[in-house]
Amino acid sequence: MSAVSQKQLAAEAALEYVEDGMIVGLGSGSTAALFVKALGQRIAAGDLSIKGIPTSRETEEVARESGVPLIPIEQADRIDIAIDGADEVDGRFRLIKGGGGCLLREKIIADAADRMIVLVDETKLVARLGAFPLPVEVDPFGWTITAKKVFDALRAVGIARPVVDIRRKQRDSLDPFITDGGHYILDCACGEIPDADAAGIALSIVPGVVDHGLFLDQARVVIVGEDDGVKILEL
Amino acid sequence: MSAVSQKQLAAEAALEYVEDGMIVGLGSGSTAALFVKALGQRIAAGDLSIKGIPTSRETEEVARESGVPLIPIEQADRIDIAIDGADEVDGRFRLIKGGGGCLLREKIIADAADRMIVLVDETKLVARLGAFPLPVEVDPFGWTITAKKVFDALRAVGIARPVVDIRRKQRDSLDPFITDGGHYILDCACGEIPDADAAGIALSIVPGVVDHGLFLDQARVVIVGEDDGVKILEL
Numbered sequence: 281m282s283a284v285s286q287k288q289l290a291a292e293a294a295l296e297y298v299e300d301g302m303i304v305g306l307g308s309g310s311t312a313a314l315f316v317k318a319l320g321q322r323i324a325a326g327d328l329s330i331k332g333i334p335t336s337r338e339t340e341e342v343a344r345e346s347g348v349p350l351i352p353i354e355q356a357d358r359i360d361i362a363i364d365g366a367d368e369v370d371g372r373f374r375l376i377k378g379g380g381g382c383l384l385r386e387k388i389i390a391d392a393a394d395r396m397i398v399l400v401d402e403t404k405l406v407a408r409l410g411a412f413p414l415p416v417e418v419d420p421f422g423w424t425i426t427a428k429k430v431f432d433a434l435r436a437v438g439i440a441r442p443v444v445d446i447r448r449k450q451r452d453s454l455d456p457f458i459t460d461g462g463h464y465i466l467d468c469a470c471g472e473i474p475d476a477d478a479a480g481i482a483l484s485i486v487p488g489v490v491d492h493g494l495f496l497d498q499a500r501v502v503i504v505g506e507d508d509g510v511k512i513l514e515l
Numbered sequence: 516m517s518a519v520s521q522k523q524l525a526a527e528a529a530l531e532y533v534e535d536g537m538i539v540g541l542g543s544g545s546t547a548a549l550f551v552k553a554l555g556q557r558i559a560a561g562d563l564s565i566k567g568i569p570t571s572r573e574t575e576e577v578a579r580e581s582g583v584p585l586i587p588i589e590q591a592d593r594i595d596i597a598i599d600g601a602d603e604v605d606g607r608f609r610l611i612k613g614g615g616g617c618l619l620r621e622k623i624i625a626d627a628a629d630r631m632i633v634l635v636d637e638t639k640l641v642a643r644l645g646a647f648p649l650p651v652e653v654d655p656f657g658w659t660i661t662a663k664k665v666f667d668a669l670r671a672v673g674i675a676r677p678v679v680d681i682r683r684k685q686r687d688s689l690d691p692f693i694t695d696g697g698h699y700i701l702d703c704a705c706g707e708i709p710d711a712d713a714a715g716i717a718l719s720i721v722p723g724v725v726d727h728g729l730f731l732d733q734a735r736v737v738i739v740g741e742d743d744g745v746k747i748l749e750l
Contacts, residue, residue, distance in 0.1 A: 353659075353660065354657075384723070385657070387722040389657070390722075391664070419696050421620050422624070461654050462696075462697050484719040485715070485719045488622075
């Protein structure tokens with residue numbers, strides 16, 4: 281079975297966690313989009329009333345097309361559940377996210393939610409984080425200096441040879457990719473991150489770093505799409 | 516002697532630290548503006564050639580008017596010295612900055628500089644940081660949620676009753692103040708900050724926090740304007 285079908289199964293399984301009246305954080309990326317579409321179908325069938333908060337302009341678009349009612353985050357006094365994909369998940373439910381560039385809003389919502397549910401296909405499960413390049417969101421002002429500080433910070437937490445690259449709009453473009461918040465992304469190839477907690481703090485305190493793709497204490501449930509169904513892991 | 520005259524004396528004393536050929540980070544706020552003007556006079560007199568990097572659009576304006584040549588931060592392979600004011604300075608050269616709303620760019624430049632020199636009048640010297648409300652720069656997305664997390668973070672580091680207010684454009688305006696980077700500022704009245712290092716880390720790791728006004732490891736020289744001259748403190 282393809283990764284796409286595995287993602288679809290995970291997305292459908294996530295509907296089980298959504299209850300009537302909930303405020304639901306809607307993640308970004310391909311798997312989250314499958315969930316939003318499935319959610320729209322459930323709502324259209326008339327047996328579920330929820331309000332969604334999108335983590336990106338892209339997801340906002342998908343939600344509108346799928347008939348998922350949205351509220352601005354400023355109007356939410358709580359977020360019951362956040363449902364999102366991930367680029368890597370380790371055995372302690374720690375994540376790398378941000379491959380799609382929406383990590384800041386995803387983290388704000390995941391962190392605010394009572395419960396974060398992560399949807400992945402089997403390829404995203406890893407023994408140790410770091411094969412996927414870690415996205416770090418930075419303020420454009422002085423980003424070349426910030427990139428050097430990020431390199432130093434990664435070295436200081438035991439990553440021997442980090443490679444820090446600014447993300448471009450397209451592969452052959454010189455223009456930097458710009459996030460929904462107007463920031464840049466540095467993709468940091470680490471190989472392996474020996475101490476994710478230390479890395480998270482070291483990156484957060486670099487001036488110019490807005491946030492980073494290490495989600496270390498947010499996920500409570502991981503739904504893994506497999507060839508013949510889903511595996512549900514709960515903390 | 517007034518605080519203004521004390522600031523003027525500090526600004527003039529700072530010129531001693533500027534050497535020919537240096538790249539100089541130009542701080543923001545009233546004291547830094549006095550320094551930039553004094554620097555312009557030295558340059559006009561023909562005995563100093565430097566390049567400045569401004570920490571705000573406001574300072575950029577002052578520098579242009581004062582004839583201080585500027586380079587974009589992206590073109591600086593180093594910053595020799597950063598010269599800036601502060602809202603509070605404690606006995607260990609730790610600062611609260613950001614009263615003027617330029618803390619992010621100020622911190623990026625102070626942190627990148629080989630040496631940061633702080634200019635203050637006597638009223639800014641404190642035994643312990645925290646009487647001045649601590650500015651925290653946040654992404655506008657979900658800022659009400661971020662404000663709650665900031666409150667919790669301050670409580671967790673021993674600040675009993677923090678008061679977290681969004682900064683407005685004017686006193687009677689409902690519109691939030693917007694930084695040069697497009698972010699909001701939360702002014703956090705702490706009374707006293709018992710553990711500034713812990714507070715700095717706790718704030719930095721809150722999703723949505725871009726940076727905060729605690730400058731804990733940047734200042735190397737503090738020039739204090741006094742009634743009859745300046746006092747120079749070096750670490």
